[in-house]
Amino acid sequence: MKRVFSGVQPTGNIHLGNYLGALRQFVELQEEYQCLYCIVDLHAITVPQDPKELRKHILDVAALYLAVGVDPKKSIVFVQSDVPGHSELGWILTCSSYTGELSRMTQFKAKSQNKASAPAGLFTYPVLMAADILLYDTDVVPVGTDQKQHIELCRDLAIRVNNTRKKTFVVPEGRYLKAGARIMSLDDPSKKMSKSAENIHSRISLLDEPSKIKKSIMKATTDSEGIIRFDKDEKPGLSNLINIYSALSDKTIDEIIAMYEGKGYGDFKKDLVEITVDALTPIKEKFDEIRSSQELIDILEDGAEKANEIAEKTMARVKDNFGLGLK
């Protein structure tokens, strides 16, 4: 069976962009692949984190994985720092990476902008991500399109090691959804919807109350033309909302445009509120049921054990091919 790996950072505010860009694919893929879904806490500490909050967010993401439909009987769900192989392989791959290629990563450039000096972890972040993926001989990595450059780096590193040593790694492919691959911020459609944006109305978090969802959608930036049509350049705000509508309703963009011919933004937004609330209510209910349960801890412990078993085999092969250790 081919293998899938993906991860989400436990940094709070998991939003509709994370859901439509990544989490929704996780559920689809578990029928056909052996899937590993990780809560990447080592990535989260590339920026300062409060320890208590970090622990809380780890369990939040784990519960959200299950709430959106990840099935622990089919998939391995675990916390990154519970498997030492991630850090170990991260270092080994750091030694096969170049500062030039890491300096070109747009996420690093964005996060270190205007700073005289940036945390080294932010710089090597994509190498740890490559380690996450290569540790499990992953074939497919479902992510949002914002991660494309990181996936390419991971492939480059795998190919580089394979070419300079014995074949060590499986070279993975990224998997990006078309609809919802990039959900934009509701208050500024030139930016991606983000966990860290200050304005809470810039995003819809998966656990938002209906009243908050309504407020954020009704406030969302559109334009003054008043005609419902899809045009990313001229009408980025409305096009983003149409995109969300399409992803949550399984209607095509053309069908949606036809439905709203002659209608105003108010009608469209009201329906979008309803569709969003209907999609998120069952997720929130399941989340509330599982978040404080012992079952959640048991699932993560069991997941770590299974992940470790796979990781240890890869690490033995990697160490052997690099000549590390005694055996």
Ligand code: ATP
């Ligand atoms: P942020 O910038 O919001 O802090 P992130 O990219 O750091 O988010 P992660 O938790 O690491 O967030 O991302 C989890 C997954 O969600 C990744 O696969 C990422 O590609 C995807 N994702 C994040 N933001 C969006 C978005 N606006 N649209 C689509 N997918 C997204």
Ligand code: LTN
């Ligand atoms: N960098 C990703 C999160 C992430 C990831 C991974 C995704 C860390 N390791 C491995 C896929 C595979 C992000 O910020 N979205």
